[in-house]
Amino acid sequence: MPRAQPIALVHDYLLVMRGAERTFAAIADCFPDAPIYTLLYDRDGTNDRFTHRSVHTSYLQRSGARQAGFRRLLPLFPHAVGKLPVREHELLISSSSAFAHGVRRREDATHITYCHTPFRYVWHERARALEETPRTLRPLARRELERIRRWDLAASHSVSHYIANSQLTRERIQRFYGREASVVHPPVDVDRLQIGDPEDFFLVVAEVVGHKRVEIALEAARRARKPIKVVGDGPDLRRASETYATTAEFLGRVSDAELASLYARARALIVPNVEEFGIAAVESQAAGRPVVAADGGGARETVVPGDTGVLVEPQDVDGFAEALAYTDFDRFAPALISKHAEQFSVAAFRERFLAELNKLLGGVAIPSSVSAQ
Numbered sequence: 001m002p003r004a005q006p007i008a009l010v011h012d013y014l015l016v017m018r019g020a021e022r023t024f025a026a027i028a029d030c031f032p033d034a035p036i037y038t039l040l041y042d043r044d045g046t047n048d049r050f051t052h053r054s055v056h057t058s059y060l061q062r063s064g065a066r067q068a069g070f071r072r073l074l075p076l077f078p079h080a081v082g083k084l085p086v087r088e089h090e091l092l093i094s095s096s097s098a099f100a101h102g103v104r105r106r107e108d109a110t111h112i113t114y115c116h117t118p119f120r121y122v123w124h125e126r127a128r129a130l131e132e133t134p135r136t137l138r139p140l141a142r143r144e145l146e147r148i149r150r151w152d153l154a155a156s157h158s159v160s161h162y163i164a165n166s167q168l169t170r171e172r173i174q175r176f177y178g179r180e181a182s183v184v185h186p187p188v189d190v191d192r193l194q195i196g197d198p199e200d201f202f203l204v205v206a207e208v209v210g211h212k213r214v215e216i217a218l219e220a221a222r223r224a225r226k227p228i229k230v231v232g233d234g235p236d237l238r239r240a241s242e243t244y245a246t247t248a249e250f251l252g253r254v255s256d257a258e259l260a261s262l263y264a265r266a267r268a269l270i271v272p273n274v275e276e277f278g279i280a281a282v283e284s285q286a287a288g289r290p291v292v293a294a295d296g297g298g299a300r301e302t303v304v305p306g307d308t309g310v311l312v313e314p315q316d317v318d319g320f321a322e323a324l325a326y327t328d329f330d331r332f333a334p335a336l337i338s339k340h341a342e343q344f345s346v347a348a349f350r351e352r353f354l355a356e357l358n359k360l361l362g363g364v365a366i367p368s369s370v371s372a373q
Helices: 017-031 059-063 072-080 126-131 135-156 166-177 216-224 239-242 256-267 279-286 317-326 333-346 346-360
Strands: 007-011 036-038 055-056 091-095 108-113 159-166 181-183 202-205 228-231 250-251 268-271 291-294 308-312
Touching: 007 017, 007 202, 017 279, 017 346, 036 250, 059 072, 059 291, 072 135, 108 346, 126 181, 159 346, 166 181, 181 346, 202 216, 202 256, 202 279, 216 228, 216 239, 216 268, 216 308, 216 317, 228 256, 228 333, 239 250, 250 308, 268 279, 268 317, 279 291, 279 333, 308 317, 333 346
Parallel strands: 007 036, 007 091, 036 055, 091 108, 108 159, 159 181, 202 228, 202 268, 228 250, 268 291, 291 308
Antiparallel strands: none
């Protein structure tokens, strides 16, 4: 029988291609022969990005769940991820914002987790999750979130090493799990973005869901009497589009080419939420456009106030409105902004990530299936 691949890759769910999935794709490209394990997989939703790979799903794949409805399976994910058959592999590399770090390795294997964030709905976004749950279901939801929280903490203890995507995530890993982590910023495909001619609209690129605080940007633009376009889908899209129908344009999901054009033509990108990293902020800068972002998290690592953007007190709608109304966005130098974004390129990520793996593995050579190209 052929020898099993020594390395296996794990991601929470491969249903769409957003920031976490693009980061995982860059990791997967470093290991072209490694099998991929995930809870749910949608070939079309991920734009055939993993078609050429060996992708193994959990038993939940039979449910037919896709991006629009996968959250209903939340109580089942801890058990399902524990059943993924990864025990034959010597090195597990997981990409996790929720469940992937809970795979069960064999005792002598090494498990390194690239963490996008500890699972927000049982830690720092728990109160919001309960607020968004119908009142009659809150007692049940509270018990379920507490159960998953206990599981999540136990799962964190089985990980050999953590790599965080930002300083904020590193701090949360230490606070919630009591674990140390190094930091490797995620990759951004800066090469696909080019400087253009700005037009008179602001842009938001985010999932339209509570924790992204899109309504802060929408309300700020309305108060500042500035046009705004929103790229993204999500459970709160209908409500937001009804509330701001006369002042905002909702574009839903768009192609990569269309998004690149929007970045280049926007007056500035608005990032209303404190993001763990914030890939959209770097993409906007790669296109030479400044960012108006909540002052915290990844924005402090990617935005240079006065040079590549403006930082605003988090959740301060008036502060955002004032920034939109009174900032002279023409004074920003597009070429300087674009140059700043280059440090977050895919090539830079690959180099830093592989170097960190070698460090964590104690200088032991990574198996020959790795491609550093």
